[in-house]
Amino acid sequence: MGQELPVTSFALLGLLSFGEPLTGYELKQRADKTLRFYWVSPAMSQVYTELDRLNGHGLIRPVGDGRATAYSLTDAGRTALDTWLSTTPIGFPVLKHPVALRLLLGALMDPESVRRLLLDHLDALEEEHAALEEVRTSLQGADAPDQLFRYPSLVADWGLSYFEHEKTIIEDLLRRIEDGS
Amino acid sequence: MGQELPVTSFALLGLLSFGEPLTGYELKQRADKTLRFYWVSPAMSQVYTELDRLNGHGLIRPVGDGRATAYSLTDAGRTALDTWLSTTPIGFPVLKHPVALRLLLGALMDPESVRRLLLDHLDALEEEHAALEEVRTSLQGADAPDQLFRYPSLVADWGLSYFEHEKTIIEDLLRRIEDGS
DNA sequence: ACAGCCATGTAACTCGTTACATGATTAC
DNA sequence: GTAATCATGTAACGAGTTACATGGCTGT
Numbered sequence: 001m002g003q004e005l006p007v008t009s010f011a012l013l014g015l016l017s018f019g020e021p022l023t024g025y026e027l028k029q030r031a032d033k034t035l036r037f038y039w040v041s042p043a044m045s046q047v048y049t050e051l052d053r054l055n056g057h058g059l060i061r062p063v064g065d066g067r068a069t070a071y072s073l074t075d076a077g078r079t080a081l082d083t084w085l086s087t088t089p090i091g092f093p094v095l096k097h098p099v100a101l102r103l104l105l106g107a108l109m110d111p112e113s114v115r116r117l118l119l120d121h122l123d124a125l126e127e128e129h130a131a132l133e134e135v136r137t138s139l140q141g142a143d144a145p146d147q148l149f150r151y152p153s154l155v156a157d158w159g160l161s162y163f164e165h166e167k168t169i170i171e172d173l174l175r176r177i178e179d180g181s
Numbered sequence: 182m183g184q185e186l187p188v189t190s191f192a193l194l195g196l197l198s199f200g201e202p203l204t205g206y207e208l209k210q211r212a213d214k215t216l217r218f219y220w221v222s223p224a225m226s227q228v229y230t231e232l233d234r235l236n237g238h239g240l241i242r243p244v245g246d247g248r249a250t251a252y253s254l255t256d257a258g259r260t261a262l263d264t265w266l267s268t269t270p271i272g273f274p275v276l277k278h279p280v281a282l283r284l285l286l287g288a289l290m291d292p293e294s295v296r297r298l299l300l301d302h303l304d305a306l307e308e309e310h311a312a313l314e315e316v317r318t319s320l321q322g323a324d325a326p327d328q329l330f331r332y333p334s335l336v337a338d339w340g341l342s343y344f345e346h347e348k349t350i351i352e353d354l355l356r357r358i359e360d361g362s
Numbered sequence: 363a364c365a366g367c368c369a370t371g372t373a374a375c376t377c378g379t380t381a382c383a384t385g386a387t388t389a390c
Numbered sequence: 391g392t393a394a395t396c397a398t399g400t401a402a403c404g405a406g407t408t409a410c411a412t413g414g415c416t417g418t
Contacts, residue, residue, distance in 0.1 A: 006377065007279065014286045025397050038281035046378055048399060067386070068397060085290055090279045090298070092305050097274040098188065100219035100339060102266060105195045106332035109266055117271070124273050145361035151287035154357065158281060158350055165346040169339050176335065180326035187405065206369050227406055229370060248414075249369060 005053075005080075011039050012050055013059060013073065013081050018148060021063050021072035024048045034135055034152065037128075037159045103173075114177060118170050125170070129163040132156060186238075186261075192220050193231055194240060194254065194262050199329060202244050202253035205229045215316055215333065218309075218340045284354075295358060299351050306351070310344040313337060 015030050016022060022030065024047045031041040042050065051071055054060045059077035062069045073081070099121045106114045136156040143153035175181075196211050197203060203211065205228045212222040223231065232252055235241045240258035243250045254262070280302045287295045317337040324334035356362075 007277075007282070008377080011282060014282070017286060017289060023397070024399095025395095034285075038276060038278045038285065040275065040277065040378090042377095043379055044397095045380085045399070048397095049378090052399095081286070082289060085283060085286060086294065090283065090301070092309060093276060093278040093280065094221065095219060095274060095276050096188075096221065097219045098271045099274065100336050101188070101192060101195070102271065103339075104215075104219065104333055104336050105198060105262070105266060106335070107329070108198060108263060113267065120271070128273060148288070152285055154287070154354055155281050155285050158284075158354065161350050161353075162347070166343070169342050172342075173335055173339065189405080204369070205371095206367095221406090223405095224407055225369095226371070226408085230406090233371095 005057075008040065008042055008046075009050055009054060010081060010084050011035055012042075012047070013054065013077055016060060016071060016073045017078070017081055021065075021070035023068040023070045024051050025068070026070070027051070034156075037132055038155060111177070115174065118174050118177075122167060122170055125163055125167050129160065129167075132159050132163065136160060186234075189221065189223055189227075190231055190235060191262060191265050192216055193223075193228070194235065194258055197241060197252060197254045198259070198262055202246075202251035204249040204251045205232050206249070207251070208232070215337075218313055219336060292358070296355065299355050299358075303348060303351055306344055306348050310341065310348075313340050313344065317341060 012027060012031075015027060015035065024044075028041070028044050028047050031047070035041055051060065054077070055062065055071070057076075057080075058074060059080050060071040061074045063072055099117060102109075102117055103114070109117070136153065139149040139153045139156060142149040144150065193208060193212075196208060196216065205225075209222070209225050209228050212228070216222055232241065235258070236243065236252065238257075238261075239255060240261050241252040242255050244253055280298060283290075283298055284295070290298070317334065320330040320334045320337060323330040325331065
């Protein structure tokens with residue numbers, strides 16, 4: 001029974017694989033906090049739609065704890081996740097970078113606008129870096145090998161390094177644009 | 182007449198903004214070559230659909246040169262592009278990174294699979310880097326300030342640096358995974 | 363002659379979004 | 391009591407994909 005699910009489904013399954021049952025609402029919060037850096041954070045409505053589907057496929061199970069419906073992975077869900085991890089071909093990352101896209105058309109803008117484009121991006125980078133750093137520190141204490149958040153921590157470090165490097169690239173571009181090199 | 186077009190429309194308009202009229206087929210080739218690194222390369226069918234729409238909006242004009250229909254920017258198209266560049270809010274980049282997503286779930290895999298995951302990604306990075314480098318060298322000769330491909334060159338350098346840094350991150354992660362740090 | 367590329371499109375479909383709607387609980 | 395947060399969903403829609411179909415031109 002090879003159910004072809006989109007990657008986002010497995011991303012949500014993945015969030016549930018850390019053990020704690022989560023409601024749709026909580027799932028969205030986790031996605032906003034961490035998943036959005038490496039994948040996407042689906043819209044609220046999409047989360048619930050997805051939960052219905054996963055439940056329909058028997059990959060998750062509602063655990064009614066009163067007012068809110070939390071879901072936890074079923075054995076089938078764990079298996080599906082394992083199978084996905086081991087057999088699904090991995091594509092190359094897709095980057096949608098509005099700043100790079102605009103810089104490509106830098107010739108259509110006046111120099112001051114190009115400069116502001118990059119400076120604004122530096123600010124945005126700073127902000128995102130801070131947000132990710134917060135996540136990173138929240139993982140401290142469980143980030144040693146064999147601990148629960150070992151891999152999330154590694155990925156967070158990856159992301160932090162990525163932001164830091166992008167910052168230096170942008171600064172470099174700004175310099176090159178000023179003195180034509 | 183604020184026609185709300187998706188970013189991809191403006192990306193295609195942008196490709197036409199370099200002066201040369203292009204057919205749908207050629208547009209797709211350019212997108213495959215350069216645009217895909219910073220945005221997406223739309224499917225062939227999507228390119229034609231998009232061209233119809235842009236033509237319908239009067240932003241591009243078919244220049245019939247025999248067997249194939251090439252399109253060039255109209256004045257309205259140029260204006261639309263300028264307006265988009267100067268007034269549309271710029272979102273933060275969206276990254277869909279299947280490798281990071283899987284590494285997040287590294288605890289569900291055996292160590293050897295995690296290792297292979299990262300090693301395979303290194304190979305893929307190498308390949309993409311080579312492809313982009315080819316683009317970069319093809320721009321040489323027109324990449325000086327005030328020349329046509331100045332900004333595309335800057336963006337290509339940005340991309341190259343990004344790939345190179347990602348390589349060092351992955352190598353770092355591999356090291357950290359081996360000796361638990 | 364046949365393969366491969368150039369060239370253009372249609373149809374069906376999925377993913378995911380925004381807008382909208384509703385109501386319970388909690389904090390001040 | 392009232393604002394914010396928690397909680398869940400429906401409906402309409404748009405962007406973009408894959409699969410399919412077609413045909414001319416080019417090189418060997």
